[in-house]
Amino acid sequence: MQTRDIFIEFNKRDRDEIKSRWKNARMACDKWLTTTINENVKSNERALIIGAGGCLDFSLGDFVDKFQSVTLVDLDKKSMKEAVEELTEEQRGKILIVEDDITGIVETKINELRNVFVEMGVEKLCKEVEKFRDGIPTKFKNSKSLQVPKDSKYDFVFVNSITTQLFMPVFMIGVFSTDEIKDEYINKINHIGKTTNQRLLISLFRTIHSALNKGGVVAISSDTFEFNQNNSEYFLKNYGSLEIISIAYMKNEKLIKDLQKIQIIGGLPFVRDAINKANGFKLIEYIATWFWAFNEKQKYTVVGFSYKKN
Numbered sequence: 001m002q003t004r005d006i007f008i009e010f011n012k013r014d015r016d017e018i019k020s021r022w023k024n025a026r027m028a029c030d031k032w033l034t035t036t037i038n039e040n041v042k043s044n045e046r047a048l049i050i051g052a053g054g055c056l057d058f059s060l061g062d063f064v065d066k067f068q069s070v071t072l073v074d075l076d077k078k079s080m081k082e083a084v085e086e087l088t089e090e091q092r093g094k095i096l097i098v099e100d101d102i103t104g105i106v107e108t109k110i111n112e113l114r115n116v117f118v119e120m121g122v123e124k125l126c127k128e129v130e131k132f133r134d135g136i137p138t139k140f141k142n143s144k145s146l147q148v149p150k151d152s153k154y155d156f157v158f159v160n161s162i163t164t165q166l167f168m169p170v171f172m173i174g175v176f177s178t179d180e181i182k183d184e185y186i187n188k189i190n191h192i193g194k195t196t197n198q199r200l201l202i203s204l205f206r207t208i209h210s211a212l213n214k215g216g217v218v219a220i221s222s223d224t225f226e227f228n229q230n231n232s233e234y235f236l237k238n239y240g241s242l243e244i245i246s247i248a249y250m251k252n253e254k255l256i257k258d259l260q261k262i263q264i265i266g267g268l269p270f271v272r273d274a275i276n277k278a279n280g281f282k283l284i285e286y287i288a289t290w291f292w293a294f295n296e297k298q299k300y301t302v303v304g305f306s307y308k309k310n
């Protein structure tokens with residue numbers, strides 16, 4: 001199975017069931033997007049949504065109404081098409097669907113690395129990932145939707161819950177899964193995955209910077225803390241419901257400290273660090289947080305925050 005197929009398989013869902021499960025999260029995300037756009041975006045011509053997928057974690061129609069044209073990009077074309085089919089004719093007329101690996105390098109590389117692992121084992125895999133990480137270009141030149149001509153730059157870019165997916169340890173453990181990887185190499189893999197994800201994020205934000213008009217805004221939603229069977233009980237006992245925790249966490253010092261223990265690679269602090277390294281952005285003060293029950297087992301606090309291009 002190729003990397004793209006893994007995402008397509010992962011995105012396969014009953015849209016109505018997911019819409020109802022994600023209703024509260026979607027409403028919180030919509031509110032954050034609307035406030036961010038209304039208060040910060042000066043020109044509403046062009047918008048780009050990276051990691052649009054099935055567009056189930058925000059309301060695509062409401063988003064499209066705010067802009068003259070909207071580009072959706074994802075590895076999974078089918079899910080984007082399904083989302084667009086639900087819109088009115090006028091809304092559909094404003095949308096461009098781009099099936100692409102936003103980095104232009106990750107998908108091919110993961111496929112290559114899978115072969116390295118199968119043929120040569122985990123040590124060689126680690127070496128090859130390190131080589132890949134150290135050679136990541138400063139900008140993604142092959143990205144179809146981010147390498148735009150001057151007259152079609154974006155006013156708004158929405159990075160839609162994808163920063164935790166850009167080549168994480170979970171890929172090396174999940175995609176190349178064996179017990180050998182899990183036990184013996186876990187610390188090494190964590191380190192390589194984390195640093196590779198970070199290098200990709202820096203390049204991603206540099207590329208987004210070039211694709212934005214001056215004063216343009218990038219908004220990032222990011223699942224940042226993961227609740228699972230092992231940690232939920234502790235948080236429920238100490239702080240009340242996961243919904244309350246997700247909404248209130250920034251106001252409680254002890255909770256902030258406790259949540260750091262269940263922070264996901266590629267979440268808010270990682271993104272903030274990458275954007276600072278990418279240079280040329282100013283943080284917008286308004287930050288929103290909400291609870292997202294992705295499924296019965298995986299539950300997250302999502303953080304929505306944004307930056308303006310200097």
Ligand SMILES: C[S@@+](CC[C@H](N)C(=O)[O-])C[C@H]1O[C@@H](n2cnc3c(N)ncnc32)[C@H](O)[C@@H]1O
Binds near residue numbers: 055074100102
């Ligand atoms: C967690 S999902 C976002 C949720 C999605 N907006 C929805 O409502 O279903 C992240 C998306 O990022 C996409 N993705 C992951 N890596 C990508 C890449 N390198 N380039 C483009 N899309 C990618 C996946 O296909 C997936 O649809």
